[in-house]
Amino acid sequence: MRTEHAPTIHRADYRPLAWTVDTVELYFSLDAEASIVRNTMQCTRQGDGPLVLLHEGLMREDLTVNGAPPKAMRDEDGRIEIDLDGEDAVEVVVVTRVNPSANTELSGLYQSAGGLFTQCEAEGFRRITCFPDRPDVMTRFTVTLEADRRDYPVLLSNGNLVEQGELEAGRHYAKWEDPFPKPSYLFALVAADLVVLDRKVTTVSGREVLLQVYVEAGNLDRADHAMDSLVNALRWDEETFGLELDLDRYMIVAVGDFNMGAMENKGLNIFNAKYVLAKPETATDVDYEHIESVVAHEYFHNWTGNRVTCRDWFQLTLKEGLTVFRDQQFSADMLARAGGETARAVKRIEDVRVLRTAQFPEDAGPMAHPIRPDAYQAIDNFYTATVYEKGAEVIRMLHTILGPEGFRNGMDLYFSYHDGQAVTCDDFVEAMSEANGVDLDQFMRWYSQRGTPTVHADVAFDGEAETCTLTLTQSRPDKDDEPLQIPVAVGFINAVGDDIPLRLQGEAEAGATTRVLQLTERQQQFVFEGLRPGSVPSLLRGFSAPVVMAINESDAQLAFRMAHDADPFNRWDAAQRYMTRTLLAMAASDAPEVPRAFIAAFDTVLNNIALDPAFRTVALTLPSEAYLLEQMDVADPAALRRAMIIMTQTLGRALADDWLGHDEALAVPGEYRYHPGDAGSRALRNLGLRYLCAANDHQGVGLAELRAANAKNMSERFGALMALVQSPAVEAAQLALTAFEQTFGGDALVMDKWFAVQAAAWRWSPEQPATLERIEALTQHPAFSLGNPNKIYSLFGSFFRNNPAEFHRPDGAGYRFWADRIRELNARNPQVGARMARMLENWRRYTPELQQLAREQIEGLLKEEALSPDVREVLEKALG
Ligand code: B3K
Numbered sequence: 001m002r003t004e005h006a007p008t009i010h011r012a013d014y015r016p017l018a019w020t021v022d023t024v025e026l027y028f029s030l031d032a033e034a035s036i037v038r039n040t041m042q043c044t045r046q047g048d049g050p051l052v053l054l055h056e057g058l059m060r061e062d063l064t065v066n067g068a069p070p071k072a073m074r075d076e077d078g079r080i081e082i083d084l085d086g087e088d089a090v091e092v093v094v095v096t097r098v099n100p101s102a103n104t105e106l107s108g109l110y111q112s113a114g115g116l117f118t119q120c121e122a123e124g125f126r127r128i129t130c131f132p133d134r135p136d137v138m139t140r141f142t143v144t145l146e147a148d149r150r151d152y153p154v155l156l157s158n159g160n161l162v163e164q165g166e167l168e169a170g171r172h173y174a175k176w177e178d179p180f181p182k183p184s185y186l187f188a189l190v191a192a193d194l195v196v197l198d199r200k201v202t203t204v205s206g207r208e209v210l211l212q213v214y215v216e217a218g219n220l221d222r223a224d225h226a227m228d229s230l231v232n233a234l235r236w237d238e239e240t241f242g243l244e245l246d247l248d249r250y251m252i253v254a255v256g257d258f259n260m261g262a263m264e265n266k267g268l269n270i271f272n273a274k275y276v277l278a279k280p281e282t283a284t285d286v287d288y289e290h291i292e293s294v295v296a297h298e299y300f301h302n303w304t305g306n307r308v309t310c311r312d313w314f315q316l317t318l319k320e321g322l323t324v325f326r327d328q329q330f331s332a333d334m335l336a337r338a339g340g341e342t343a344r345a346v347k348r349i350e351d352v353r354v355l356r357t358a359q360f361p362e363d364a365g366p367m368a369h370p371i372r373p374d375a376y377q378a379i380d381n382f383y384t385a386t387v388y389e390k391g392a393e394v395i396r397m398l399h400t401i402l403g404p405e406g407f408r409n410g411m412d413l414y415f416s417y418h419d420g421q422a423v424t425c426d427d428f429v430e431a432m433s434e435a436n437g438v439d440l441d442q443f444m445r446w447y448s449q450r451g452t453p454t455v456h457a458d459v460a461f462d463g464e465a466e467t468c469t470l471t472l473t474q475s476r477p478d479k480d481d482e483p484l485q486i487p488v489a490v491g492f493i494n495a496v497g498d499d500i501p502l503r504l505q506g507e508a509e510a511g512a513t514t515r516v517l518q519l520t521e522r523q524q525q526f527v528f529e530g531l532r533p534g535s536v537p538s539l540l541r542g543f544s545a546p547v548v549m550a551i552n553e554s555d556a557q558l559a560f561r562m563a564h565d566a567d568p569f570n571r572w573d574a575a576q577r578y579m580t581r582t583l584l585a586m587a588a589s590d591a592p593e594v595p596r597a598f599i600a601a602f603d604t605v606l607n608n609i610a611l612d613p614a615f616r617t618v619a620l621t622l623p624s625e626a627y628l629l630e631q632m633d634v635a636d637p638a639a640l641r642r643a644m645i646i647m648t649q650t651l652g653r654a655l656a657d658d659w660l661g662h663d664e665a666l667a668v669p670g671e672y673r674y675h676p677g678d679a680g681s682r683a684l685r686n687l688g689l690r691y692l693c694a695a696n697d698h699q700g701v702g703l704a705e706l707r708a709a710n711a712k713n714m715s716e717r718f719g720a721l722m723a724l725v726q727s728p729a730v731e732a733a734q735l736a737l738t739a740f741e742q743t744f745g746g747d748a749l750v751m752d753k754w755f756a757v758q759a760a761a762w763r764w765s766p767e768q769p770a771t772l773e774r775i776e777a778l779t780q781h782p783a784f785s786l787g788n789p790n791k792i793y794s795l796f797g798s799f800f801r802n803n804p805a806e807f808h809r810p811d812g813a814g815y816r817f818w819a820d821r822i823r824e825l826n827a828r829n830p831q832v833g834a835r836m837a838r839m840l841e842n843w844r845r846y847t848p849e850l851q852q853l854a855r856e857q858i859e860g861l862l863k864e865e866a867l868s869p870d871v872r873e874v875l876e877k878a879l880g
């Protein structure tokens with residue numbers, strides 16, 4: 001492991017390399033303990049300076065230039081520089097030895113369940129061989145894999161299989177050629193004992209291509225949904241963007257141990273098994289939805305990321321923000337196709353919920369950075385919600401500003417200019433600008449601003465003239481003198497709840513009911529004609545920009561919009577605002593109570609059967625605690641938790657008959673199918689069980705017990721289990737957990753859920769054991785393993801992230817537990833360790849007592865000598 005102090009890398013320091021690699025031939029003699037990698041590179045000069053090769057933790061056995069040891073070579077801090085004065089082209093050969101079984105970081109070549117896999121983004125390739133391991137070096141790869149046939153019957157790499165055969169001593173080989181030049185981060189290999197699901201499809205231009213999903217033996221019955229998702233993604237990209245699959249063969253491989261979700265390696269995507277495997281008995285509706293979107297995301301990278309890649313890692317959002325936007329649009333289209341426009345709106349709501357829960361706090365904390373950062377120490381720390389989710393919102397604003405056609409024209413121009421290149425975010429925005437003849441210089445500020453901007457709205461009616469002046473004022477936390485271009489979608493609702501056609505001053509007649517205003521100055525006024533006082537504004541419809549919209553609204557106005565806003569996103573948002581203010585007031589009160597008017601507004605939505613169950617579910621789900629804590633002046637997890645408990649119990653008790661009635665009415669008959677309509681019904685029933693069980697309602701608990709034991713699909717089974725665990729019905733919960741464990745103990749992915757639900761458990765009464773004690777015991781469970789990232793995320797991640805009141809315990813035990821886990825993970829898997837380290841980065845937001853306890857732990861960790869750069873960067877920034 002690297003333990004030195006990592007230097008800070010600055011975006012402004014980017015320089016092209018003097019040498020590039022045109023072709024590389026890799027020969028892997030694979031073995032779990034000692035794999036030999038022979039790397040032959042044809043390098044050519046493209047500027048002045050030495051040839052640079054990067055490496056990390058490698059045993060180097062040989063290095064030659066044109067067949068001889070290099071004459072002038074320096075090798076320091078993982079960087080080899082070879083002076084080659086007078087040369088313009090050389091052949092460099094490097095031989096290295098790597099031990100996949102000892103690779104606990106899961107970066108580079110590593111072992112999982114007896115198979116060998118790679119993960120190279122961002123800088124894992126240098127852990128396999130010495131190479132100019134940067135995205136701006138694009139190379140044609142030929143790869144030969146040689147391994148024992150019995151242990152590793154399947155040998156895969158990028159591109160097309162050109163040769164395979166038997167060798168002596170039970171070994172065999174396969175040779176792969178990737179016709180497209182690519183950066184080293186997209187290299188991949190797999191050598192494992194796997195089974196495969198094949199499907200052939202014909203692309204839009206009439207080429208037949210082979211799609212494959214590789215899984216462990218016994219999991220073939222869980223691969224269909226991933227395959228269907230892949231086919232849908234392929235079609236969607238053809239139809240929406242005119243982008244076709246460029247290879248004859250496209251493979252997805254599921255692996256049990258993986259640091260993140262999945263990886264878009266050219267033609268050979270490697271996936272966390274969690275985002276591949278699904279069947280009704282083991283996967284929930286949410287799992288199905290995630291699989292569809294992650295499969296699509298990686299597939300879409302083939303054009304946005306692989307064919308056109310990033311010049312340097314600062315440009316990460318060029319591929320990630322754009323590809324998240326594309327996968328969001330794809331999922332929305334898929335959902336709408338099956339479930340209508342509400343399903344599309346629910347998807348948008350879910351995406352914004354993620355943004356507000358994960359990205360807003362990040363943007364207000366010590367790791368805040370622009371979607372294109374200016375500096376980093378460990379690039380792996382910058383695969384963030386900001387780069388991904390806020391990055392996607394920035395692309396969405398372009399889509400809104402330019403319209404779908406203008407956006408498509410911009411994409412076409414982008415590919416026509418940059419196919420096969422490694423480029424920057426400026427190149428992308430310039431293509432959008434040129435294709436549309438629109439100046440986007442001001443828009444470009446979104447790439448360098450950090451912190452969530454706020455737009456204040458003030459509405460003034462002139463009753464006599466029947467005009468309404470909407471004054472919008474923007475402020476940004478970093479630089480207030482450089483206003484952003486912010487598209488603000490607005491509507492107005494009349495007294496009976498209908499949307500009003502809008503006429504802006506100067507327009508001859510009224511037009512659409514939702515208008516997108518372009519806010520480009522610090523303050524701007526927009527005058528609407530023909531609007532009566534009392535019309536209710538509905539602002540930032542569809543969440544048209546990643547900002548906080550601040551407007552004074554009474555509870556009554558929020559309740560009105562909850563019931564009538566024609567924009568489903570804003571209807572949901574009105575509910576969120578009402579819930580947020582109510583919960584915060586309760587958290588601040590000595591005798592918290594849920595106001596009656598609130599219950600009535602909630603009741604109205606619950607019983608409005610004209611609304612899809614999926615929509616009612618999101619509208620009636622309380623905001624996440626992470627989001628709520630962010631809204632408190634001083635984050636007080638204990639006070640908030642008390643309010644949350646009273647709120648859930650009250651809504652369960654006061655509306656028990658309604659919940660029970662809907663539960664019965666919404667039962668989904670027949671075989672399980674993944675369909676937004678069915679999923680919505682199941683979700684509303686699950687939500688009902690949560691409120692009922694929280695209130696310890698007899699009938700509700702009984703229903704949950706039955707369903708946890710007998711439901712035919714995991715959505716209902718797990719929904720019921722969660723309702724029991726998240727309730728004062730301690731005994732029923734324990735019985736259900738034990739039964740669940742007996743049924744699914746051998747299924748790693750299902751057990752991840754079992755760990756997660758316990759880690760997130762609230763304490764409903766002082767008699768209940770503390771969640772932390774439970775977690776400590778669970779670390780000894782045979783299904784738990786520190787080497788498996790999914791287990792870390794399930795047990796520890798869920799606790800740190802989703803259970804603030806138990807994590808931020810007043811005695812500091814949660815923080816001590818956190819620090820011990822960081823110590824262990826830092827040594828074993830720094831990427832995962834750094835992610836866990838980030839869970840306490842916003843410690844300054846908490847009460848003074850908690851701050852003191854958190855600071856002690858962070859300072860204690862920073863005294864450790866062997867901190868990885870990843871973990872160190874996070875902790876140092878946290879301490880400021
Ligand atoms: N590009 C990968 C993420 C790699 C993370 C490296 N620490 C997955 C994705 O965004 O598609």
Ligand code: ZN
Nearest residue numbers: 297301320323
């Ligand atoms: Zn991605």
